[in-house]
Amino acid sequence: MEQIPHIIHQIWSGIDGPLPERFQILGETWKRDYPAWDYEFWDNTRMDLFVKNNYPQYMEMYNEFPYNIQRWDAIRYLILEKIGGMYVDFDYESIRPIDVIIKDKTCCFASEPKEHLSIFNKNMYINNALMGAVPDHPFIHEIIQKIFDAEWRKRPFVSKMEEVLNTTGPLFITDLLEKTNYRNEVCILPASYVSPFSKMDVQKLLSNRYDKTFEDYLELKLDEAYAVHYFIGTWM
Numbered sequence: 001m002e003q004i005p006h007i008i009h010q011i012w013s014g015i016d017g018p019l020p021e022r023f024q025i026l027g028e029t030w031k032r033d034y035p036a037w038d039y040e041f042w043d044n045t046r047m048d049l050f051v052k053n054n055y056p057q058y059m060e061m062y063n064e065f066p067y068n069i070q071r072w073d074a075i076r077y078l079i080l081e082k083i084g085g086m087y088v089d090f091d092y093e094s095i096r097p098i099d100v101i102i103k104d105k106t107c108c109f110a111s112e113p114k115e116h117l118s119i120f121n122k123n124m125y126i127n128n129a130l131m132g133a134v135p136d137h138p139f140i141h142e143i144i145q146k147i148f149d150a151e152w153r154k155r156p157f158v159s160k161m162e163e164v165l166n167t168t169g170p171l172f173i174t175d176l177l178e179k180t181n182y183r184n185e186v187c188i189l190p191a192s193y194v195s196p197f198s199k200m201d202v203q204k205l206l207s208n209r210y211d212k213t214f215e216d217y218l219e220l221k222l223d224e225a226y227a228v229h230y231f232i233g234t235w236m
Contacts, residue, residue: 004086006038008088047071058148067163076128081140084135087132109189110189110195111124113191122174127173130189139186193226194225
């Protein structure tokens with residue numbers, strides 16, 4: 001069986017400023033825990049050149065996205081389809097290698113914490129902050145086709161958040177996964193493995209206003225964790 005290539009991809013365009021130190025620190029945790037994996041950093045110049053050379057048919061639409069984050073969403077799917085590997089957002093911390101979990105998988109997405117499901121009225125909710133795939137995986141290809149078919153451009157959206165979530169982001173891929181014929185070919189990594197903290201947990205943690213009980217609560221949540229998503233959401 002084909003395996004997910006041992007490559008970690010992270011993107012930071014650099015057009016709004018250099019990679020913040022806190023993200024540099026988190027990025028280093030992936031290099032630390034995956035020393036035998038290749039590490040690929042993608043800035044704006046490299047991303048533009050990649051689309052131009054590998055997906056020239058999408059270049060115009062890629063440049064016409066209303067928001068930069070839609071480009072950064074789209075490029076991660078294009079990279080996974082063409083090269084494969086594991087894509088990880090910079091607000092993710094590696095706790096320990098997840099190789100043992102994904103070694104026999106061809107496509108994986110991170111599930112969000114159960115606290116987030118009710119917000120979107122979902123029984124399942126995945127994101128694109130951590131995902132892995134072999135090159136040319138059919139579900140990744142379907143994602144790309146849907147993004148660039150331009151149908152969503154006819155829909156009215158009331159906010160940037162709504163448009164991003166529903167056109168290139170987590171709501172879009174969650175809805176597509178529920179409908180796709182490739183559902184059984186996609187592994188959903190449990191939140192306890194890759195998203196043990198909710199956004200509310202993180203906000204409280206970053207506020208520095210908590211007690212020992214909350215610390216113990218977070219420690220308990222880390223029992224099964226391979227990675228932690230901090231939901232910083234700089235794009236918002």
